[in-house]
Amino acid sequence: MSNADPDRNGTGALMERVRATIAARRLSHKDAAALIGVGKNTLEDHLAGEHVRSDSAEKYRSWLAGRQRASNVFVLPSAERELDLQLPGEESPPPPSRPRLVVDIFSGCGGLSLGFDLLEGGSQFRTVLALDNQVAPIATLNRNAAALGHGERAIGRVVDLTEFLNATEFLAFYLQHAGEALDDAELQAGLRTLDDGAFLLFLDEIARTDRAFVERLNAIRSTPNWAAACGGLNPRAVDQTSVGRFHDALRLPRPSRKVATLPPLLWSAPTPERASPASPGGKDRTDQDWIAEVEAEWDAEVELLAGRREGDGRGQLTASARRVGAFADFLATDAMQQVRAAWIEWRARREWLRASLFCDARFASGLRRLYERAQVAVLVGGPPCQGFSRIGRGKIRSLREARIQAHPDTEAGDARNRLFQQYVTVLSALRPDVFLFENVAHFRSVVRVDGAAFQATELLKEAIERVSHGETRYEVAQEVIDASRHGVPQTRQRYFMAGVLTGRDAESSTRLAAACLELRRDREAPLALALAGLPAPGVAGGDGRSTGAMDAQHALDHSDADAHAFSRWVRQPRPGTKVSPVTVDAHVCRAPRSDDAALFALMGPGRRWMDYRAEQANTSALLAGLVDALLDLSDDELGRLGASATGPGRPIPGRDALLDLRSRIDGALPLRLLLEQIGARLGTPHHLLEGGYIAKKESNHGDWLARLDASRPSKTMTSHMSKDTYAYVHPSAPRTLSVREAARVQTFPDWFAFGGVALTEAFKMIGNAVPPMISGAIATRVAVVLHRREVAGREAVARQRG
Numbered sequence: 001m002s003n004a005d006p007d008r009n010g011t012g013a014l015m016e017r018v019r020a021t022i023a024a025r026r027l028s029h030k031d032a033a034a035l036i037g038v039g040k041n042t043l044e045d046h047l048a049g050e051h052v053r054s055d056s057a058e059k060y061r062s063w064l065a066g067r068q069r070a071s072n073v074f075v076l077p078s079a080e081r082e083l084d085l086q087l088p089g090e091e092s093p094p095p096p097s098r099p100r101l102v103v104d105i106f107s108g109c110g111g112l113s114l115g116f117d118l119l120e121g122g123s124q125f126r127t128v129l130a131l132d133n134q135v136a137p138i139a140t141l142n143r144n145a146a147a148l149g150h151g152e153r154a155i156g157r158v159v160d161l162t163e164f165l166n167a168t169e170f171l172a173f174y175l176q177h178a179g180e181a182l183d184d185a186e187l188q189a190g191l192r193t194l195d196d197g198a199f200l201l202f203l204d205e206i207a208r209t210d211r212a213f214v215e216r217l218n219a220i221r222s223t224p225n226w227a228a229a230c231g232g233l234n235p236r237a238v239d240q241t242s243v244g245r246f247h248d249a250l251r252l253p254r255p256s257r258k259v260a261t262l263p264p265l266l267w268s269a270p271t272p273e274r275a276s277p278a279s280p281g282g283k284d285r286t287d288q289d290w291i292a293e294v295e296a297e298w299d300a301e302v303e304l305l306a307g308r309r310e311g312d313g314r315g316q317l318t319a320s321a322r323r324v325g326a327f328a329d330f331l332a333t334d335a336m337q338q339v340r341a342a343w344i345e346w347r348a349r350r351e352w353l354r355a356s357l358f359c360d361a362r363f364a365s366g367l368r369r370l371y372e373r374a375q376v377a378v379l380v381g382g383p384p385c386q387g388f389s390r391i392g393r394g395k396i397r398s399l400r401e402a403r404i405q406a407h408p409d410t411e412a413g414d415a416r417n418r419l420f421q422q423y424v425t426v427l428s429a430l431r432p433d434v435f436l437f438e439n440v441a442h443f444r445s446v447v448r449v450d451g452a453a454f455q456a457t458e459l460l461k462e463a464i465e466r467v468s469h470g471e472t473r474y475e476v477a478q479e480v481i482d483a484s485r486h487g488v489p490q491t492r493q494r495y496f497m498a499g500v501l502t503g504r505d506a507e508s509s510t511r512l513a514a515a516c517l518e519l520r521r522d523r524e525a526p527l528a529l530a531l532a533g534l535p536a537p538g539v540a541g542g543d544g545r546s547t548g549a550m551d552a553q554h555a556l557d558h559s560d561a562d563a564h565a566f567s568r569w570v571r572q573p574r575p576g577t578k579v580s581p582v583t584v585d586a587h588v589c590r591a592p593r594s595d596d597a598a599l600f601a602l603m604g605p606g607r608r609w610m611d612y613r614a615e616q617a618n619t620s621a622l623l624a625g626l627v628d629a630l631l632d633l634s635d636d637e638l639g640r641l642g643a644s645a646t647g648p649g650r651p652i653p654g655r656d657a658l659l660d661l662r663s664r665i666d667g668a669l670p671l672r673l674l675l676e677q678i679g680a681r682l683g684t685p686h687h688l689l690e691g692g693y694i695a696k697k698e699s700n701h702g703d704w705l706a707r708l709d710a711s712r713p714s715k716t717m718t719s720h721m722s723k724d725t726y727a728y729v730h731p732s733a734p735r736t737l738s739v740r741e742a743a744r745v746q747t748f749p750d751w752f753a754f755g756g757v758a759l760t761e762a763f764k765m766i767g768n769a770v771p772p773m774i775s776g777a778i779a780t781r782v783a784v785v786l787h788r789r790e791v792a793g794r795e796a797v798a799r800q801r802g
Helices: 012-024 029-036 040-047 054-064 112-123 133-148 167-181 185-193 196-219 224-230 239-249 286-310 316-333 334-358 361-373 385-390 391-401 414-431 457-466 508-515 527-531 566-570 594-602 618-632 635-644 655-664 670-680 739-745 759-768 770-802
Strands: 102-104 125-132 154-160 377-380 434-440 447-451 451-453 474-482 495-503 539-541 589-590
Touching: 012 029, 012 040, 029 040, 029 054, 029 495, 040 054, 102 112, 102 414, 112 125, 112 133, 112 377, 112 770, 125 133, 125 167, 133 759, 167 414, 167 635, 185 196, 185 361, 196 334, 224 334, 239 286, 239 316, 286 316, 286 334, 316 334, 334 361, 361 377, 377 414, 377 495, 377 770, 385 457, 434 770, 447 770, 495 508, 495 770, 508 770, 527 566, 527 739, 566 635, 566 770, 594 670, 618 655, 635 670, 739 759
Parallel strands: 102 125, 102 377, 125 154, 377 434, 539 589
Antiparallel strands: 434 495, 447 451, 474 495
16 A cells, blocks of 8 residues: 555655665564564555555664664654755746636635645635534634635535535535625526526525424423423433534434524525415425435434444443433433424425436526626545445445435445545535645555556546536646645645546646645754744633633734745735734633642743653663562561661562552653652642543554653644643643644634633644645646636637637
8 A cells, every 4th residue: 555656755665775774683563573673564554555654754764774773762863954955936827807716615714725825915815605514713813804804704515524425515505605705696596497497496495494393392391291301311421422423423402401493404594584385396305215214314323323232331421321322212202202393394304305306407507607707716625534445346336326316325334434435525516626635644545446446536437427427527646745844943844636537638637736735845944933922822721712722812023034035935914914913812721730840840842741761771780680580589588678777778678569659660760759759849749640541652642641852843733732731831831732833833814713612622723734734835837827727728729710
């Protein structure tokens, strides 16, 4: 399996040398991995062609050169800095007559599309729609979109892509949104009058159906049966994750004695009150197949809950199973059976209405004609990697069938697979000139189905072609991009795939797809550049909104401004202005515990706490041997020895105390002594001496607590920062990074606001984002590619006329 040509990052030849050396020394993979300092599975993946990270490559080179592996040292060896500044970037082409439209799916807070929006002041691209299923990142995206000059209309929408039945429904959704976002009166009028007003009729019917369901739910909630059923339900049962998932999957309001309201739904936006027109077919009805479909959907979710009820566990898990069981019993009450009947009628009618419109060929053809007014040039985003790596050719067939049938495929697999299917469906609906998506570096670019291997890129091309009935084909390219090689102060490696719509010359399209990912190399940016000019941060607990800390403005110091491309990027003026921001929000870090702050102060830059272990220390071995010798004595011998040690300060511990002492003499002894010393000074034991934390090694998250080095790029920002930031201790202050510092490492400009959300939510969306500086570099290449296509198209037309 290979994510990219191994020779692209210079490791193909390296791994061949490793393979030859292992064979020459007659080493097993297990023994070789131990000598090199990598895991056995990691070694085998690299030998099989998997992408090799720079830190692993350095281990291989050191082993081949005969250098001993430094496993527990207090000073990191300096890494070789590569400054290959080849491939000077091509300047952006002349801007088009109006910005090309971009759609961002799985958008988060918009890191991937932001780079496109910022290119040449927004003259090249404009994001018209961004979709995510999380509220906080979309709210952040919309607040910042206003600063980009997108007007007051929100471009971000909270939508679950798995809700769309097919490409036609997504296209209708896009056109409705684009008409409003672009303030295109002609597009809006065309959608209203299409197919004798079928779309407006549909929206009216959806609204009427939703209102009827809510009225029926509230009628049920007003009965004594409902009050009795709710009274007997443990309130904590509704808070269980699996119970919440049950309601989210069915789009069902959670049980309560309050007035019922529906959660956000596709097509649930309020519509003006009008006289109710006739329903499709002339009367209220629902296809019986849909009734059977949604009955099965409800029963499947109930079965999942039953499985949770019977799950094994202890302690908190047992209590959780009991609560889930209590909710399962609640589902069997007469009141909830009435809710089930109302839900089935509502859901089945809603699905039938959607299928009746969006599986109609004439309506689909009309939408395609309207789409010419707001065609999308670039689609960005990426589905979770698990769904793509597991997709098979049987799934591709089901995607093709979804073009004409709205029923879900029972073999579709987990939600991640459905997200991949929806990604292909969106591509088929919008047919952009270029698509781009990003994923983790170890994204599996080879898929094995029934013993046969397929390139993920080939599967993607085939999926798109089949879903669109051969009307759409893309030539694709793939690359693993290390952000630190392009001026980002972070060693972030990510997989990118670019696709270019096939024109008259497929070979040319292939070259253009590769050109989208050919980024200019830039000087390495150390973490110090990201921290420069920021004052001491505010301090907050897990939720910064409670004190307004996330909204507070902090003054910047531009006196140390650097000429590095990164510094220019993060300090760029807010769109529409010419002056760099003088303040930033969200400069808030978690309040460190006093014992943690004391430990942070003792750690050197670039140190992980596992680096303070001493697995091969002679003193520890001698101490362990001495205690073992005492434990080998009989109880009588140990007692006589203890009685003979009568001098002050020289007691011989009893056997239990010796056993406890022996358990502490291991590689973690130096770290234990540091933590005990901190606890003694503070008058309370350090919390990291409890709960098995101190036993963590390299193979089980020993880098969980680490201090950053300001002279080097940071480690990768991840969404785990929402849970804790122990892996991101500030290089010089006894605290962890702030939200703004993490945002700078991810290259969000200083004007990009993260206020208004919780500290945890901000860390999560920042960790999940694509660095806008990287997306900006890709946007430059995509602009060049699109310009070349347009020029080639004009030349071809001129030749035909000539």
